[in-house]
Each structure stands twice: as structure tokens, then as C-alpha cells.
Amino acid sequence: MYSLCCISEILKADGIKFQTMTWKRFNQLKEQNGVQYALNQLGDRWLNNLMVTHSYIEHCYQNGWGYRVSSSLFPILTHPEFQYKIQDVAQYEEILRNFSDIAERNAEWGVRLSCHPDQFNVLASENQSAVDKTIRELNHQGWVMDMLGCSKSYKNPMCLHVNCTKGDPQDIADRFMETLSTCDEGVRSRLVVEIEDKGIWNGDRLWNHFFQPYGIPIVFDNLHDKCNPSEKRNAYDISETWPCKPLFHYSEAMPDQKNPRKHADMPTDIPCNVRADWEIELKKKDYAIRELAMIELVRKSEEMGLYD
DNA sequence: ACCAGTCAAGGAAGC
DNA sequence: GCTTCCTTGACTGGT
Numbered sequence: 542m543y544s545l546c547c548i549s550e551i552l553k554a555d556g557i558k559f560q561t562m563t564w565k566r567f568n569q570l571k572e573q574n575g576v577q578y579a580l581n582q583l584g585d586r587w588l589n590n591l592m593v594t595h596s597y598i599e600h601c602y603q604n605g606w607g608y609r610v611s612s613s614l615f616p617i618l619t620h621p622e623f624q625y626k627i628q629d630v631a632q633y634e635e636i637l638r639n640f641s642d643i644a645e646r647n648a649e650w651g652v653r654l655s656c657h658p659d660q661f662n663v664l665a666s667e668n669q670s671a672v673d674k675t676i677r678e679l680n681h682q683g684w685v686m687d688m689l690g691c692s693k694s695y696k697n698p699m700c701l702h703v704n705c706t707k708g709d710p711q712d713i714a715d716r717f718m719e720t721l722s723t724c725d726e727g728v729r730s731r732l733v734v735e736i737e738d739k740g741i742w743n744g745d746r747l748w749n750h751f752f753q754p755y756g757i758p759i760v761f762d763n764l765h766d767k768c769n770p771s772e773k774r775n776a777y778d779i780s781e782t783w784p785c786k787p788l789f790h791y792s793e794a795m796p797d798q799k800n801p802r803k804h805a806d807m808p809t810d811i812p813c814n815v816r817a818d819w820e821i822e823l824k825k826k827d828y829a830i831r832e833l834a835m836i837e838l839v840r841k842s843e844e845m846g847l848y849d
Numbered sequence: 850a851c852c853a854g855t856c857a858a859g860g861a862a863g864c
Numbered sequence: 865g866c867t868t869c870c871t872t873g874a875c876t877g878g879t
Contacts, residue, residue, distance in 0.1 A: 548873085561874050563856050613873090620857090660871075661858035671859060704860065740861085802870090 543830045544607030544653065544788070544820040549597050551827050557596050560586040561616045564623075583617060584630030590614045591639045594689075598643060598652050606830060607653035607788075607818055610689065612682060619678045621670075644690025653818060654691050655788055657700045658682050665705040665717035676724055683727025693730035696785050700733050700760050703747075706740040714750035718757075735760035735790070736779075737769060738802045744771035744779055758783045762790035763812065764822075768802055776815045789815075792822040808833050811840070 549557070562583055570579035594614060601608040617623050627633060647654070662675040682699060691697035705713050721729060734751050736744050736759065744759065744766060751757040761779040780787045791812045795803040806824045811833055823829035 559874075561856090563875075565856070566875075616857095659858075660860085663859060666859075668859080674858085706861080800870095 542605065542607055542653070542818045543833060544609060544655070544818055545597070545601050545827055545830060546609045546657075546820055546822055547597075547611040549600050549827050550825055552593075552596055552600055557593055559590050559593055559611060559613065561613060562586055564617060564620050567617055567623075580625065580630050581632075584632035584636075587615050587618070587627070587630065588632045588636055588639065591636055591643075595639060595643050595646075598647060598650070598654070600827075601652050602647075602650035604827070604830075606827075607655065607820070609820055610654055610656045610685065612656060612658050614685060615681070619674075619681050621674055621677070640688040644688070647690055653696065653788070654686065654689060655698050655700060655820070656682050656686060660702055660704055662701060663704045664701070664720045665703060665713045667707075667716075672720055676720065679728045679732075680725045683725050683731065686731065687727045691731075693727060694785065695731065695733060695758055695783060697731055698733045698758070698760075698788050699728060699731040700735050700788070702735055702737055703742045704737070706742070710741055710746055710750050711754075714754070717751075718755055733758045733760050733788075736762050736765045736771075738762075738765040739769055743769045744774040748774050748778070748782070752782045758787065760789060761787070761815075761817070762792070762822075764792045764794060764802070764804070765790075767794075776813055776817075780815050780817055787815075787817040789817040789819050790822055791819040808836060811837050 548559070567579055567583060570582055590611070591614060594610065598608050615627070618627060627636065658678055662678050663671055664675055666672050666675070679699070686697055686699065687693075703713065703717060721732060734742075734747055734757055736742065736747060744761065747759045752759055759779050759782045761776045763776070766776070776789070789812070793805040793808055793810065794801045795805045804822055804824055807829050808823055812819045821830050821833065
């Protein structure tokens with residue numbers, strides 16, 4: 542099964558898209574129009590983003606895809622200097638209703654949901670303030686997954702990079718796990734680690750320092766693995782780290798680009814045949830997934846000799 | 850209607 | 865010890 546990452550290019554063309562607000566902008570609004578006005582603008586955007594998420598999940602259901610929930614649904618909410626809670630906006634009750642609606646609908650649809658907090662969340666950081674921000678952010682994302690009706694298991698994984706390379710790998714992993722143990726159940730039950738496209742965290746090391754000692758499943762990413770290869774563990778081995786169907790990442794390098802890590806718009810190939818769900822990190826999003834399905838169909842037809 | 854610059858984050862690399 | 869890059873899409877303000 543393929544999975545859509547955060548944005549539907551198809552629905553976006555109809556104006557169904559996320560909104561955001563920067564911290565700087567929030568403070569501008571607060572100074573010019575008062576805090577109630579600023580909070581109201583923010584609440585409108587939070588509510589919009591949740592309704593957009595509802596549409597995207599329904600879209601994925603209709604196409605037979607999974608969906609990666611955006612990590613930017615509630616801009617500013619987890620900013621360290623923001624002193625309000627989600628309950629403080631007038632849209633709070635409606636936000637709760639939308640969460641329940643989605644959870645109820647998806648109980649029938651069964652769209653596999655996941656999330657991927659961004660690269661600035663570093664559980665093993667030696668900078669205490671960065672660790673505190675990370676815990677706050679991960680707990681928030683876990684809460685969003687809870688509210689969307691996700692199971693507290695690797696069926697609805699929260700994928701994270703280690704993003705920390707200095708020193709002994711096992712020390713980093715131990716620090717990572719120590720901090721993880723202080724996070725909410727919604728984080729601990731879902732967190733998986735991803736292969737990185739540079740630095741020490743390839744498949745082999747994640748296996749040795751996260752899977753072996755701690756049983757943490759590993760997210761295979763074909764492009765990262767290509768840029769930062771493992772000697773021992775291939776995609777099939779990595780799939781064995783999961784107690785349920787693995788969720789992997791698929792992308793291709795942007796053609797004619799110096800940086801091999803940049804993601805292409807559209808596919809020219811398909812994921813390998815290891816049994817997994819594949820999140821498609823190609824820039825044209827749902828158009829790219831449809832192209833993958835086409836490529837797959839052509840390959841199958843060729844195998845059956847229909848074009849001979 | 851369109852475009853260029855802005856914003857947000859932590860880590861790592863290069864000077 | 866500083867600067868720059870990495871990443872990304874939406875937003876903002878100017879034309």
C-alpha cells in the first residue's frame with residue numbers, strides 16, 4: 542500500500558490547503574489588534590488545518606492509500622514562549638468535534654495514519670533546552686494521533702531521526718531512550734527511528750544500537766540507504782524489526798541535480814518488493830502515487846507477456 | 850495576478 | 865567562533 546505524505550496536490554488545487562502563522566506574525570497581530578484578535582486568527586487556522594486533514598484522509602480512503610499527518614497542524618502551539626493552551630481559543634469545542642468526527646469516520650475507513658516530527662526534534666541532544674522543546678513537541682504530536690483515533694502501537698508510527706552524531710553511538714542511543722522514557726505513552730508506544738542520508742545512522746547502526754538493545758523498529762528509506770549504505774542490513778532485514786506491517790519511505794533523487802539527496806517530483810521506478818507500506822516522498826505527492834501505480838501496472842503486464 | 854523575500858528549528862560542516 | 869547550509873510550503877508585502 543502506498544501512503545500520502547501530508548499534502549494532496551490534487552485537493553490543494555481546489556483550495557483545500559494548510560495555513561500557518563509565524564511567531565513573529567502572531568506578535569505583530571497581538572500588538573496591532575490585541576491578544577484576543579491574534580488568538581482568534583490562530584484558532585481559525587488550527588481549525589482549518591484539522592478540516593483539511595479530514596478531507597485529505599477521506600481522499601486517501603477513496604484511493605486506498607495511507608496518510609502521514611502533517612506536523613504543522615497547530616502552528617505556534619508548541620512554541621516555547623507561547624503561554625496559551627488550545628483550550629484558550631474560541632474554536633476549541635469545534636476543534637474537538639472535528640477530531641471526534643475524523644476518529645469516528647476513520648474507524649470505518651481504516652486509513653493507516655502516521656506522523657513524522659521534523660528534524661529539529663533531537664531526543665539525544667546535549668542541549669537541555671533542545672531536549673525540553675523536543676519532549677513538548679513529541680507529546681503534542683502523540684496527543685494529535687490519540688485524538689485522531691490512532692492506536693498506541695507501531696501500526697500508527699511516529700517516525701523520528703536521531704539527528705545526533707557526536708560521540709559513541711551507543712551513548713547517543715542510550716541518551717535517546719532515556720529521554721524517550723519520560724515522554725507520554727502516545728509517544729513511547731509509537732516511536733520508530735529512520736535511516737539517515739548522511740552521518741552515522743545507517744541501517745546497520747540503527748540495528749545495532751536501537752533495534753538490538755531496545756527493540757525499536759527501523760524505518761527503511763531507499764534513497765537514504767543509497768546515499769548512506771549499510772553493509773549488513775538490507776530492506777528485508779529492516780522489515781523484520783517490525784512487529785506489524787512495516788512503514789517505509791520511498792523516493793528518488795532529483796534528476797540532473799548535484800545533490801543526490803534532493804527528492805524528485807515524479808517516479809521512474811517503484812519500491813522494492815519487500816512487504817511494507819510505502820510513504821511516497823516525491824514532490825508531486827498524489828500525482829506521483831498514481832504514476833507509481835501506472836508503472837506497476839505496466840511492469841505486471843510485461844511480466845505476463847501482454848506486450849510481446 | 851504575480852513574485853521575491855521571509856519564517857522556523859538544531860546540527861554539522863567549512864572557514 | 866562565526867557563517868552558511870539543510871528543508872519546506874505558506875505567508876507577507878511590494879509591484
